[in-house]
Amino acid sequence: MAADLPKLSIYLHWPFCSAICPYCDFNVHPMRELQIDAWRKAYRDELRYAASQRPDGPVHTVFFGGGTPSLMPPDLVAEILAEIDALWGLAADAEISLEANPVSAAYQQLSALSGAGITRLSLGVQSLDDAALKFLGRTHRASDALEAYAAAREIFDFVSLDLIYARPDQSLAAWRDELERVLALQPDHVSLYQLTIEPDTPFHRLYAAGRFEVPAEDSAVDLYEVTQTLCAEAGLPAYEVSNHARPGHACRHNVGSWQGHDYLGIGPGAHGRLSDAHGRRATIATRAPQQWLQQVDAQGHGWAEDNRLDEVETQAEALMLGLRLVEGVAKQRLSQLGLQLDDGQNDKLAGLQEAGLIQLTPSHLVATPQGRLVLDHIIAELL
Numbered sequence: 243m244a245a246d247l248p249k250l251s252i253y254l255h256w257p258f259c260s261a262i263c264p265y266c267d268f269n270v271h272p273m274r275e276l277q278i279d280a281w282r283k284a285y286r287d288e289l290r291y292a293a294s295q296r297p298d299g300p301v302h303t304v305f306f307g308g309g310t311p312s313l314m315p316p317d318l319v320a321e322i323l324a325e326i327d328a329l330w331g332l333a334a335d336a337e338i339s340l341e342a343n344p345v346s347a348a349y350q351q352l353s354a355l356s357g358a359g360i361t362r363l364s365l366g367v368q369s370l371d372d373a374a375l376k377f378l379g380r381t382h383r384a385s386d387a388l389e390a391y392a393a394a395r396e397i398f399d400f401v402s403l404d405l406i407y408a409r410p411d412q413s414l415a416a417w418r419d420e421l422e423r424v425l426a427l428q429p430d431h432v433s434l435y436q437l438t439i440e441p442d443t444p445f446h447r448l449y450a451a452g453r454f455e456v457p458a459e460d461s462a463v464d465l466y467e468v469t470q471t472l473c474a475e476a477g478l479p480a481y482e483v484s485n486h487a488r489p490g491h492a493c494r495h496n497v498g499s500w501q502g503h504d505y506l507g508i509g510p511g512a513h514g515r516l517s518d519a520h521g522r523r524a525t526i527a528t529r530a531p532q533q534w535l536q537q538v539d540a541q542g543h544g545w546a547e548d549n550r551l552d553e554v555e556t557q558a559e560a561l562m563l564g565l566r567l568v569e570g571v572a573k574q575r576l577s578q579l580g581l582q583l584d585d586g587q588n589d590k591l592a593g594l595q596e597a598g599l600i601q602l603t604p605s606h607l608v609a610t611p612q613g614r615l616v617l618d619h620i621i622a623e624l625l
């Protein structure tokens with residue numbers, strides 16, 4: 243690898259789900275009959291184009307995200323990984339994650355995905371309460387999630403669970419009880435997201451019409467705090483705003499992207515960041531699946547946007563992403579990006595420290611737990 247380039251990862255987006263959840267604003271589309279050979283060719287072609295733009299390997303992590311990539315034919319996953327290996331080389335200890343929905347996580351499918359090279363499974367449990375799953379529009383029940391988890395545990399060394407909390411009318415006691423049941427399953431990693439009402443989703447329309455309420459801010463803060471405490475007590479301390487892991491089990495792919503590593507975005511709507519001799523580029527692929535396929539067919543890739551980030555944009559992104567991590571952002575990285583932060587050097591920094599929002603360690607700029615909840619404010623102050 244060229245000595246001065248950041249480590250390389252690949253994010254690959256599979257945009258299909260068996261049903262679309264009413265809260266979700268990811269780039270998702272209902273799964274239907276697919277011309278799988280066209281998808282096979284398009285992923286391969288876009289990988290080749292990406293390699294022409296950022297040739298130096300090896301690839302350290304691959305993340306199959308979605309959508310619901312557990313619906314992918316395992317032989318397609320295997321082919322994509324073989325192509326990545328041929329183009330850049332896959333590091334011997336590469337972390338290869340895939341997101342799964344419990345309804346498409348039967349033992350046989352998970353086993354085939356493991357055989358294809360997946361090393362880490364992230365399972366969308368969302369809740370262990372059937373009424374909450376129904377409210378969230380999920381098509382699985384808690385028992386299906388537990389069954390999928392048991393299969394995943396047998397097959398993969400590294401299993402993560404996703405949950406959505408701060409749901410309407412969710413009491414502190416009810417969430418405490420549910421989270422204790424989740425942690426008793428002894429996952430390696432949990433991603434715990436507070437329900438967000440995203441614009442242009444069915445939930446947004448229902449919420450705007452007053453059909454349900456979400457917890458007020460002080461209740462949401464209480465829910466967040468109990469989450470931090472229970473996870474830490476169970477041996478899965480937070481390493482990021484919503485992510486908790488047993489020591490050594492943080493998701494290397496996500497940590498790398500928060501630390502400013504390069505990741506190539508492959509597939510409809512995928513975002514990427516890559517470095518070259520002139521600086522850093524931000525890429526976004528066309529969102530609509532059919533249009534993306536046509537563009538890849540016509541020009542070899544579907545990257546609709548490919549823009550250079552200027553110095554301030556690069557600094558803002560390094561702060562925004564780096565401060566999400568509990569360890570914070572390395573001062574050395576900030577100084578490489580032209581941002582010198584030294585104690586007492588500017589009033590803004592001192593003000594944020596006094597307000598208990600940030601701390602400076604000898605090596606890192608760190609947002610405190612309160613600071614992590616107001617990162618926009620911190621960044622506006624610092625830049």
Ligand SMILES: C[S@@+](CC[C@H](N)C(=O)[O-])C[C@H]1O[C@@H](n2cnc3c(N)ncnc32)[C@H](O)[C@@H]1O
Nearest residue numbers: 265266308309341342343366404435436437438
């Ligand atoms: C791509 S999905 C994960 C895999 C799979 N599609 C599934 O849902 O089972 C990523 C995760 O984002 C979270 N998520 C999506 N929309 C959300 C929202 N509006 N509020 C909170 N969490 C959300 C869910 O926990 C979901 O598991």
Ligand code: SF4
Nearest residue numbers: 259262263266308309
């Ligand atoms: S939450 Fe997961 S399954 Fe539901 S629509 Fe979003 S990506 Fe698809």
